[in-house]
């Protein structure tokens with residue numbers, strides 16, 4: 001095993017089942033960056049590199065990674081296999097592609113046996129995967145919690161601003 005050195009442990013592990021998943025996972029990195037959350041990433045396949053997966057699970061637990069996002073397509077065993085080996089919260093991000101376009105990945109991530117929980121996201125819901133990870137970090141990080149609060153408030157304002165179009169179209173808009 002390679003020496004991991006004295007680098008500070010990042011908060012989030014973002015694990016991709018394949019390098020080909022990167023375009024669909026990009027929003028995870030962008031969202032974590034927006035919040036200044038620290039993360040590390042790797043390509044680890046539950047089926048093709050199972051030993052590396054076990055090694056990563058052990059390393060993440062030992063170093064104190066706080067939450068893991070596992071993103072994979074097809075028969076997406078990655079998040080579940082990680083969850084089987086750690087007590088860290090694991091977020092499963094099923095990815096589209098293949099003959100049934102992500103339904104296989106969605107079911108593989110969602111239908112975990114009792115005792116091995118994975119927080120299953122929607123297909124390609126990369127932004128939500130990051131936001132859920134941030135909410136977990138926000139439990140013990142006041143800066144992130146406050147930034148999440150602001151983001152939620154801004155989202156409400158954005159909806160209101162966009163809804164103006166109904167009034168502009170002369171429609172009878174209900175007001176609270």
Ligand code: RP5
Pocket residue numbers: 016017018019020021045071072073074075095097
């Ligand atoms: C899954 O198989 C990966 O997560 C990816 O979505 C899919 C195809 O992988 P590649 O053949 O492109 O490496 O395990």
